[in-house]
Amino acid sequence: MAQVRAGGAEIRRLTLDLRYADRDEARRSFDAPEPTALESEFLPMLPKLLADTWTRRVRIRSLRLSASRVYRPSPQL
Numbered sequence: 001m002a003q004v005r006a007g008g009a010e011i012r013r014l015t016l017d018l019r020y021a022d023r024d025e026a027r028r029s030f031d032a033p034e035p036t037a038l039e040s041e042f043l044p045m046l047p048k049l050l051a052d053t054w055t056r057r058v059r060i061r062s063l064r065l066s067a068s069r070v071y072r073p074s075p076q077l
Helices: 002-006 042-052
Strands: 008-021 026-035 061-071
Touching: 008 042, 026 042, 026 061
Parallel strands: none
Antiparallel strands: 008 026, 008 061
């Protein structure tokens, strides 16, 4: 998020990609109501995002958290 803030951008969607040990994959996303560059608005949603994505009782091989729907706010006049 520091890179997002440094670039003057805001994000609206976080996506969690999960790969199980047996190579099966799962993906879930969370969309914020408004674009933001603050971690504090996304952190409370991460445990639910993980719980929604991790639906099998199989060991996790890898996780990837990515941000999308990047917006650059228009400058105020």
